[in-house]
Amino acid sequence: MDYFTILQIVDSALRLATPLLFACLAGLFSERAGIFDIGLEGKMLGAAFFSAATAFATGSVWLGLLAGIGASLALSAIHGLASITFRGNQLISGVAINFLASGLTVLIGLSWFKLGGQTPALSGAARFSGVDLPFAEALSGVPLIGPIYSEVLSGHTILVYVALLCVPLSWYVLYRTRFGLRLRAVGENPAAVDTAGISVIGLRYSAILIAGVLCGLAGAYLATGLGASFVREMTAGRGFIALAALIFAKWRPWYALYATFLFGLLEAVSNRYPSVDLGFVTLPSQFMQALPYILTVVILAGFVGKAIPPRAGGQPYVKER
Amino acid sequence: MTMETGGQPSTAAPAIELKGISKSFGPVQANKDISIRVMPGTIHGIIGENGAGKSTLMSILYGFYKADKGEIFISGQKTTIPDSQAAIAAGIGMVFQHFKLVENFTVLENVVLGAEDGAFLGPSLAKARSELTELAREYELNVDPDALIEEIGVGMQQRVEILKALYRQADILILDEPTGVLTPAEADHLFRILDGLKAQGKTIILITHKLREIMEVTDTVSVMRRGEMTATVKTKDTSPTELAELMVGRKVLLRVDKKPAKPGETVLDVQNLSVTDDKGVERLKGVSLNVRAGEILGIAGVAGNGQSELLEVLGGIQTATGSVTVNGQPLDLTGKLSDAKSRRARGIAHVPEDRQREGLIMDFKAWENTAFGYHDDPAYQSGILMNNHAIREDTEGKIERFDVRPADCHLAAKSFSGGNQQKIVLAREIERNPDLLLVGQPTRGVDIGAIEFIHQRIVELRDQGKAILLVSVELEEILSLSDRIAVIFDGKLMGERMPNATDEKELGLMMAGMSGANSEEVAL
Numbered sequence: 001m002d003y004f005t006i007l008q009i010v011d012s013a014l015r016l017a018t019p020l021l022f023a024c025l026a027g028l029f030s031e032r033a034g035i036f037d038i039g040l041e042g043k044m045l046g047a048a049f050f051s052a053a054t055a056f057a058t059g060s061v062w063l064g065l066l067a068g069i070g071a072s073l074a075l076s077a078i079h080g081l082a083s084i085t086f087r088g089n090q091l092i093s094g095v096a097i098n099f100l101a102s103g104l105t106v107l108i109g110l111s112w113f114k115l116g117g118q119t120p121a122l123s124g125a126a127r128f129s130g131v132d133l134p135f136a137e138a139l140s141g142v143p144l145i146g147p148i149y150s151e152v153l154s155g156h157t158i159l160v161y162v163a164l165l166c167v168p169l170s171w172y173v174l175y176r177t178r179f180g181l182r183l184r185a186v187g188e189n190p191a192a193v194d195t196a197g198i199s200v201i202g203l204r205y206s207a208i209l210i211a212g213v214l215c216g217l218a219g220a221y222l223a224t225g226l227g228a229s230f231v232r233e234m235t236a237g238r239g240f241i242a243l244a245a246l247i248f249a250k251w252r253p254w255y256a257l258y259a260t261f262l263f264g265l266l267e268a269v270s271n272r273y274p275s276v277d278l279g280f281v282t283l284p285s286q287f288m289q290a291l292p293y294i295l296t297v298v299i300l301a302g303f304v305g306k307a308i309p310p311r312a313g314g315q316p317y318v319k320e321r
Numbered sequence: 322m323t324m325e326t327g328g329q330p331s332t333a334a335p336a337i338e339l340k341g342i343s344k345s346f347g348p349v350q351a352n353k354d355i356s357i358r359v360m361p362g363t364i365h366g367i368i369g370e371n372g373a374g375k376s377t378l379m380s381i382l383y384g385f386y387k388a389d390k391g392e393i394f395i396s397g398q399k400t401t402i403p404d405s406q407a408a409i410a411a412g413i414g415m416v417f418q419h420f421k422l423v424e425n426f427t428v429l430e431n432v433v434l435g436a437e438d439g440a441f442l443g444p445s446l447a448k449a450r451s452e453l454t455e456l457a458r459e460y461e462l463n464v465d466p467d468a469l470i471e472e473i474g475v476g477m478q479q480r481v482e483i484l485k486a487l488y489r490q491a492d493i494l495i496l497d498e499p500t501g502v503l504t505p506a507e508a509d510h511l512f513r514i515l516d517g518l519k520a521q522g523k524t525i526i527l528i529t530h531k532l533r534e535i536m537e538v539t540d541t542v543s544v545m546r547r548g549e550m551t552a553t554v555k556t557k558d559t560s561p562t563e564l565a566e567l568m569v570g571r572k573v574l575l576r577v578d579k580k581p582a583k584p585g586e587t588v589l590d591v592q593n594l595s596v597t598d599d600k601g602v603e604r605l606k607g608v609s610l611n612v613r614a615g616e617i618l619g620i621a622g623v624a625g626n627g628q629s630e631l632l633e634v635l636g637g638i639q640t641a642t643g644s645v646t647v648n649g650q651p652l653d654l655t656g657k658l659s660d661a662k663s664r665r666a667r668g669i670a671h672v673p674e675d676r677q678r679e680g681l682i683m684d685f686k687a688w689e690n691t692a693f694g695y696h697d698d699p700a701y702q703s704g705i706l707m708n709n710h711a712i713r714e715d716t717e718g719k720i721e722r723f724d725v726r727p728a729d730c731h732l733a734a735k736s737f738s739g740g741n742q743q744k745i746v747l748a749r750e751i752e753r754n755p756d757l758l759l760v761g762q763p764t765r766g767v768d769i770g771a772i773e774f775i776h777q778r779i780v781e782l783r784d785q786g787k788a789i790l791l792v793s794v795e796l797e798e799i800l801s802l803s804d805r806i807a808v809i810f811d812g813k814l815m816g817e818r819m820p821n822a823t824d825e826k827e828l829g830l831m832m833a834g835m836s837g838a839n840s841e842e843v844a845l
Contacts, residue, residue: 178437178445185423185434192421195383196435196485197406311424319385 003144007151009268015156015226016271017264018163019044019235022218023242024249024256025170026211032174032251033207034187034312038094039079040215041239042101047072047219049105052119052230053112055126061224064126068223069216075101076212084204087316098239106232117232119223128157128225157225159217166214170253183207187310190317200317218242237293244296250307266291334397336361336493336524337382342391344377351377353548355391359541361492364515364525366535366556369545369568370768375528378545379495383415384408395493414486418498420478422470428481429453429466432488449488456487460517461510476507483514494518495526500534501766504623505796505829512538530568530768532561533797544568569770579780582804585614586648588757588788589635594643596630596812604630605641606812612757612788617779619803619820620792621828627812628792629674632761635790636671637664638679647757665694670750672743674761674792680746683735687725688716690734691749719748724774740764740771747775751782758782761792776802796825810834 023040030037047068055064075097082093106117113119133154140150174180182203186193190200222238223230241263248262249255270288277283335358344352351374359365369375380386382393384402393400395411402408408415422431429449437445450466457463462480470478479499486494496515500508515525515538527539535542536556543553544567552567589612596605605627612618620628633639635652637660645652647667653659664671673679681690692701692712701712716730723744725737734742743763750758760779764772779802783789793799799806800820808815808831815831 176442178440178442181430181434181437181442185426185430188423188425189421192423192431192434195405195415195417195421197404197409198435308425 004147004151005272007147009265009272011152011155012271013261013265013268014152015160015264016267017260018156018160019218019222019226019238020242020245020260020263021163021257022166022214022221023239024245024260025166025253026214026218027243027246028170028249028251028253028256029183029207029214030211031246031313032187032310033183033204034190034310034315034317035079035083035204035208036090036094036314037079037208037211038091038243039075039097039101039239040211040218040242041235041237042094042098043072043075043212043215044219044222044239045098045105045233045235046075046101047216048223048234049109049119049219049230051216051220052122052223053109055122055224056120056229059124059126061122061126061128064224065217065220068220069213072216072219073209073212076208076215080205080208083316084201084208087318090314090316102233105230109230109232119230121229122224123228126224127228128159128221130155131158131161157221159221159225162217163221164257167253167257170256174253179206184310187312190312194317194319204317241292241296244299247307247309248299251310263292263295266295333361335359335394336396337526338394338397339378339382340392340394342378342381342388342393344381344386344388350548352381352388355545355550357543357550357553359493359524359526361396361524362519362522363540364519364527364538366539366542367526367528367545368530368532368535368542368564370530370770373545373568374548375545376497377548379415379497379526379528382408382495383413409489409491412490412492414483414489414491414494416479416482416486416494416496416499418501420475420482422478422481424471425469427467427469428464428473428484431470431481432466432485436489452488453484456484459521460487461514462487475502476504476510479503479507479511480514491523493524493526495528497528498530499527500529500531504794505825506623506833508534532564532769535564536561546570565769577776577780577801580784582616582783584616584804585786587611587613588648589790590646591635592644594631594634594641594645596627596634596639596641598630604812605634607643608809608812608814610807610814612790614756614788615783615786616804617783617789617791617802619799619806620790620809621796621799621806621832622792622794622809623832624794626809626832628809629761630812631809632671632674632759632790632792635664635669635757635759636673637661637669661694662697665753668756669759670753670755670757671759672746672750672761672763674765676742676746681734681742684733686731686733687720687737687745688713688730690745691716691719691730693749695749695753719745719752722752723748723778738768738771739766740768740775743767743775744771747778751778755787757788757790759790759792762794763791764793764795764798796828799828800825808832 023044027037027040050071051064051068054067055061079093079097082088083090109117109119136150136154139146174184182193182198186200186203193203194200222234227234242260245256245259245263248259270291274285274288275282276288337359339355339357342352342355355378367375377386381388382402384404384407387403393402400411402411423434429446432453433445433449438448439445453466462484464477464480464484470481499511503511519525529535539556541553542556542559542564544551544564546568591611592609594605594608595603597603608631610618620631622628630639634641634654635645640655640659642654645654647669652667653663677683701708713730720728720730725741725744734745737745763775763779767775779789791802803820806818806820806823806828808828810832811834818828
């Protein structure tokens, strides 16, 4: 394996980690406020479909992005209504959103495009294209460092950079602003927030709306950045992998970046090497493709040490006297 | 019903005046036409049994509930308090019985939460830090601003709650059962803080069911019974007996009326018992004691000095080294027979310290709760099924004999008041006719009427010739109930005393680790 191959794998890992990172941060905001979000998958799927469909119809990827965010926000609002306003079970509401998105995208897709649930292929302005960072061409000749800049960091779509920027931004919002303090408090002890005279409901809605926007970005990126059309079930469990990464990251933004990058790396490796010959045994392609999912199970089984979730997670807030 | 309260001239506007407050929940009237005036710069006590409506009244004042009828005046101004925000704005601060703190935040973050100065935290935290130093100096409220809440003790946590209120410029501080979780020393410290606040002109409302505290710190006291304000009197003009009578509506015995003990054979003999917890900390360090038939051995001590572990070992939920015999037969301390079920089979009944976590399942019905631990009883079986009818019938009997109110075995445990929950646990354990009864904190969070009843039942069991090991952090309870008192400190017994040959002062010193033998020197 030469240097250039490694760079290509890392480059691909970065692209594959982007939707996971968006979704993981979405889950982070939601769960830090005490709302479990099993519906990340469904929101991404809904956003992927509506962004692809709108981008195809209008020819503008930006309108597609807006439509994707809108679709994800609508699903977030349903989640909020069920679990915050009506104090329903957050897991059930999330599962319902996943089913709803899974069925609705295919149904509408069939009716609109008659392509077996897919949207037509996107091209040109209906897709996000790569952005070359300044001096990428000029620096590519510099040994060792040059290719890292020009191959790995440069040439991604704008959303990849947005995702990376979201990490320090999330950290700043959570730990350095009033909103962040309140958000973290409401996920730990909503009664403390309530008695301090702040609206628990308002905070929790803000959190899941942020999650909605981030999931919208994740879905739109899948269909119009990473891929070039919507394909049925194209999220392929990424919402759940993002949840696993969230636990791995212990609900912290910087760790979320590392965790999702690890998953992206595994996916990139399995794409690059469908089967691996270890000499005494050949790992089949099925095993390689299953790697991210196997890692998910290992992580969820608690091999990462103690991860303490926000204490009020999953519990609807009922005012006691 | 309204009376002038407080030491200030009657021309000053009351800090708080409530006129004709009524509130009902469905058919239950929690507050009936309550009027009260609290003068500025005084400590006003509100006393009443659990369920008398004290908490409802304070919740109305803090904007949690809206009163059906009535008016609220703050410093003479008519005010409405639709939510907590409004209460804070009106200068009211509340210290709840269960603290409203974020456990993994620092003290500083908790104080600032909801009272930030702008969208960014930096300046808010800096300002709060300097103001906390100021407040700490002024009122003896020393807390490390950077400590995490989960790493400081309950006494400290309570100070944080008070600081929160003061940081929000509260002039009126309401404390709901503030000493329920405190050691005597911490409680004394709290009262000093309250006196300091009063001296600075703050108005304090103290809600409690402990008569001693009312007598010690308040200027005036209002008594509530069944949703009504039955009296408001100056503290110096009343007595504990009178207040107790006003609370309960009948005469109450504050000391337990009991005959001298007639100790028989040794039932429980503990030799050199040691416990090391999961973290490797030695909780019990070679404790030896014995309890004889027909006597109550009281274990006095500040919470966390090993008394909980002692109960857990004897109750079969903790392993230990050393030797324990019951009726002359050794108990298995580590092996297969060291579980709670084997202990029950040996005639040991256990009323755990934390009834809500260990004594009951709060969401289960009363009749289900009375079967726990004894669910293998043949009387409860019907083939491979449980004979629920028999359990319910049994529970109804227990409810009647222990005067559990409401007398409905279909209610969930959480629907009963603390005292009635405790009666359910006691009924379950006592009626099994154990040779040895382990009782932890029998009257924690229990109102006066029920305390009397529970104490009588424990004494009755003793008079039937049973051995009783009592663990309590309430010194008064230890002194009035025990036939012998052992003091525990840091996992070791400091010594034994007879209740009529000691007092709170000596026991308090021993509880703080001063050797009993030297206590006289220390007292000098």
